[in-house]
Amino acid sequence: MSLAAAALIALSSACGHVPPETVPSAGDPPPTSEAHRIPAPDLTPRVDGGYAWNLPPGFAPPLVPRHNPMSEAKVELGRRLFFDPAVSGDGSLSCAGCHRPERAFTDGHAQAVGATGQQHPRSSMALINVAYSPSYTWVGDELLQLEDQIRIPLFNEDPIEMGLAGREREMLDRLKADPRYPPLFRAAFAERGARAAEPDVDEVIDALAAYVRSLISAESPYDRRVFADEAGALSPAAERGMELFFSVELACGTCHGGIAFAGPLRSTRSPDTEPQLEHNGLLADAAARFKVPTLRNIALTGPYMHDGRLATLDDVLDHYASGGVPGEGRSEQIRGFSLDEGQRRDLLAFLESLTDDNLATDPRFANPFADGMIGG
Amino acid sequence: MRQIMRATAIAVGLLAAAGAFAAGNSKKITDVEASPEQEATRHFNQGIQLRDAAWKAEEKLAAESDPKKIEKLEKKIRGFYERAVEEQLSATKLNRRFHEAYSSLGYAYRKLGDYTAALKAYDTALALEPDYPEAIEYRGQAYLGLNRIDEAKKAYMALYGNDAEKAGMLLDAFRAWVQSGPDVPADKVKEVEGWIADRAKIAGMTGRGHDGGNGWASKGHEVGNGLEGHTEGNGLAGDAAGSGDR
Structure with a gap:
C-alpha cells in the first residue's frame, strides 16, 4: 500500500471524529535535511540504584515499604x-x-x-x-x-x-x-x-x-496464550475451559481475577487497594471469611481450601458446583452451577494451564545451599 | 512527576521575572535564562498546541464540503504539523532524554506522511522509555500504515498487558485497517480479521476488556489501565501522554 493509500486509513478517536491518517500532500515528503535530522537520544544509564524486577507482561512494579527498599x-x-x-x-x-x-x-x-x-x-x-x-x-x-x-x-x-x-x-x-x-x-x-x-x-x-x-513469576501456558499471543499454547480443552472459567454462569474470574487470579491486588498502579475477604460457602459460620487464594499453579498446591479439607481440584469443583453451605454472609458469587463431564474436564484443563513450570528450576528462587538443606 | 516539575519550574521562572519587571528592576523578562530542559519543555508544549490546533482544523475539515475551503483547510493542517515537527525537533535537540517529545515528533511526521521519520522517532522514544504506551501505540499505527502487520501485532501485545485503553485503540486501528481495503493479499486480511476477533474475545474475558470486560474493576482488581508515572497528569500542555491518536 502506498503512503497515499495509507492516508485513507480512518482512525477512531475519543470524540467520534474520524480525521485522515495523514495530511494530503502535493507529493512525497522531502528527504530529511540536516536541520530535520532526529537528534540521537541520550541513552546513558540513569543511576538510581533501582532493583530490576524482571516483571512478566501485565505486572506493575509492586509497592515496597519505604524502610525496606529492594536490592x-x-x-x-x-x-x-x-x-x-x-x-x-x-x-x-x-x-x-x-x-x-x-x-x-x-x-x-x-x-x-x-x-x-x-x-x-x-x-x-x-x-x-x-x-x-x-x-x-x-x-x-x-x-x-x-x-x-x-x-x-x-x-x-x-x-x-x-x-x-x-x-x-x-x-x-x-x-x-x-x-x-x-x-x-x-x-x-x-x-x-x-x-x-x-x-x-x-x-x-x-x-x-x-x-x-521478589517471587514474581507468570510463565504458564495461559500466559503464553494471553500475553504472548501464542495461539497453540493452550490445548483445545483448556481453551474451552478458559471460556467456562470466565463465563457469567460460573463467574470464577469474579473472585479469582486479575493477573494473580486472586482477590484484589495492590501495586504501584493501585496502591490504595483494600484487603478483601470472602465467604466461600465452606462453613456455616457467617464469619468464616477468607482471603481469596491465587489459582496460579493451583495444580501444584493441593490439598485445597484454608484447612486443606478438599484433597483434589475435582473436590473443589464439587464444592462450588453445589453452592456450598447456604446462609448469611456467603459470597453472592457462590451460587452453584452444573457441568457435564466434558465441561468439567475442560475446566480442569484450564486450571492446570495456570501452572508455571519455571518455578522448580528458576535459579532466582532456588535453594542456594549446595547440600540442599531444608529443614522440616 | 518529572514533567510536572519541569512545567512548574518554567512557571515559577516566568512569575519571578514578571515580578522583577513590574518592580522596575532593570532586568527584562527576556534576560531570565531558562535551562535547556525548560526550553525543551517550552518547545514541546508549543508543538502540542500546534497539534491540538491541527485536530480542531481536522474537525472542521470533516464537516466541510466546499472544495476551495477543503483545500485551504488541508494546507492549514499541514502547516500546523510542519511547525509541530520544528518544535519537537527543537525540544529533542535541547533534551535528548525527552521521550514524550520524540513520540510527539513521530506523530507529527506520521500525520505528514513521512512514515520512515515517524518510525525513527518512535524507536528513539522507546529506546529511552521502552514501556511508554503512547509511542508503542503510535508506532503500531505507523506499522499498520506500512502494512507491517506482524510488528503492529507485537505493539498490540506490548500494550495489552500494560495499558488496556491504548491496546483497545490500537485494536480499533486494526479494524479500520481491514475496512480500508489494504493492498495486501486477501488471505492476509482474513487472517488479521480472525486475530482481531480472537484478541477482542480474550480482552473481554480477562477483564482487560476493550469491549466490556467482566466487572473486575468494580471488585477492585487491577486491570492494567495505564502505566504508573506515564498516564497521570504530567503538567505538559495538551496532556500529550493521555491524548490518544486521532
Missing part, C-alpha cells in the same frame, strides 16, 4: 535465610520447609506442621506473586506488609511454627558463626556500615521479606 544483595541474603533451618528457634526448620518452590511454595500437606511437631490449623499459603497482596494470611485483613506477616510464623506460640520466640539470640549467634552470612549482611544493609556485620532480627525479617517479594 539484589538483600534478596540474595533473604533467599539464603529462607532456605536455612538456622532461622528457626531450634535450628530444625526453614521457611522452605512449608514453602517449597516445586510446590509453588506450599508444602503438599493439608495443614502445616511446625518445628516442634505441632500442627497448624491452616494450610500453607502459596508465596508466588504475594508482593501484590493487599493483606496476608488466610484471615488477616490487618496484616498489610510482608514484614509484619513474617513475624507470625517466626514467633507464633500457639501453635509453634518456627519457634523463635525467646530464642532470637540463639538464631542470631548461629548466623554470626556461619562465615557465609556476615558479608551478605554487610552487602544487604550497607547503610549500617560496620554494624551490619552484627545481624539483628529486624534485618533477618527485612531480608526474608525482600526475597518473598
Whole structure:
C-alpha cells in the first residue's frame, strides 16, 4: 500500500471524529535535511540504584515499604535465610520447609506442621506473586506488609511454627558463626556500615521479606496464550475451559481475577487497594471469611481450601458446583452451577494451564545451599 | 512527576521575572535564562498546541464540503504539523532524554506522511522509555500504515498487558485497517480479521476488556489501565501522554 493509500486509513478517536491518517500532500515528503535530522537520544544509564524486577507482561512494579527498599544483595541474603533451618528457634526448620518452590511454595500437606511437631490449623499459603497482596494470611485483613506477616510464623506460640520466640539470640549467634552470612549482611544493609556485620532480627525479617517479594513469576501456558499471543499454547480443552472459567454462569474470574487470579491486588498502579475477604460457602459460620487464594499453579498446591479439607481440584469443583453451605454472609458469587463431564474436564484443563513450570528450576528462587538443606 | 516539575519550574521562572519587571528592576523578562530542559519543555508544549490546533482544523475539515475551503483547510493542517515537527525537533535537540517529545515528533511526521521519520522517532522514544504506551501505540499505527502487520501485532501485545485503553485503540486501528481495503493479499486480511476477533474475545474475558470486560474493576482488581508515572497528569500542555491518536 502506498503512503497515499495509507492516508485513507480512518482512525477512531475519543470524540467520534474520524480525521485522515495523514495530511494530503502535493507529493512525497522531502528527504530529511540536516536541520530535520532526529537528534540521537541520550541513552546513558540513569543511576538510581533501582532493583530490576524482571516483571512478566501485565505486572506493575509492586509497592515496597519505604524502610525496606529492594536490592539484589538483600534478596540474595533473604533467599539464603529462607532456605536455612538456622532461622528457626531450634535450628530444625526453614521457611522452605512449608514453602517449597516445586510446590509453588506450599508444602503438599493439608495443614502445616511446625518445628516442634505441632500442627497448624491452616494450610500453607502459596508465596508466588504475594508482593501484590493487599493483606496476608488466610484471615488477616490487618496484616498489610510482608514484614509484619513474617513475624507470625517466626514467633507464633500457639501453635509453634518456627519457634523463635525467646530464642532470637540463639538464631542470631548461629548466623554470626556461619562465615557465609556476615558479608551478605554487610552487602544487604550497607547503610549500617560496620554494624551490619552484627545481624539483628529486624534485618533477618527485612531480608526474608525482600526475597518473598521478589517471587514474581507468570510463565504458564495461559500466559503464553494471553500475553504472548501464542495461539497453540493452550490445548483445545483448556481453551474451552478458559471460556467456562470466565463465563457469567460460573463467574470464577469474579473472585479469582486479575493477573494473580486472586482477590484484589495492590501495586504501584493501585496502591490504595483494600484487603478483601470472602465467604466461600465452606462453613456455616457467617464469619468464616477468607482471603481469596491465587489459582496460579493451583495444580501444584493441593490439598485445597484454608484447612486443606478438599484433597483434589475435582473436590473443589464439587464444592462450588453445589453452592456450598447456604446462609448469611456467603459470597453472592457462590451460587452453584452444573457441568457435564466434558465441561468439567475442560475446566480442569484450564486450571492446570495456570501452572508455571519455571518455578522448580528458576535459579532466582532456588535453594542456594549446595547440600540442599531444608529443614522440616 | 518529572514533567510536572519541569512545567512548574518554567512557571515559577516566568512569575519571578514578571515580578522583577513590574518592580522596575532593570532586568527584562527576556534576560531570565531558562535551562535547556525548560526550553525543551517550552518547545514541546508549543508543538502540542500546534497539534491540538491541527485536530480542531481536522474537525472542521470533516464537516466541510466546499472544495476551495477543503483545500485551504488541508494546507492549514499541514502547516500546523510542519511547525509541530520544528518544535519537537527543537525540544529533542535541547533534551535528548525527552521521550514524550520524540513520540510527539513521530506523530507529527506520521500525520505528514513521512512514515520512515515517524518510525525513527518512535524507536528513539522507546529506546529511552521502552514501556511508554503512547509511542508503542503510535508506532503500531505507523506499522499498520506500512502494512507491517506482524510488528503492529507485537505493539498490540506490548500494550495489552500494560495499558488496556491504548491496546483497545490500537485494536480499533486494526479494524479500520481491514475496512480500508489494504493492498495486501486477501488471505492476509482474513487472517488479521480472525486475530482481531480472537484478541477482542480474550480482552473481554480477562477483564482487560476493550469491549466490556467482566466487572473486575468494580471488585477492585487491577486491570492494567495505564502505566504508573506515564498516564497521570504530567503538567505538559495538551496532556500529550493521555491524548490518544486521532
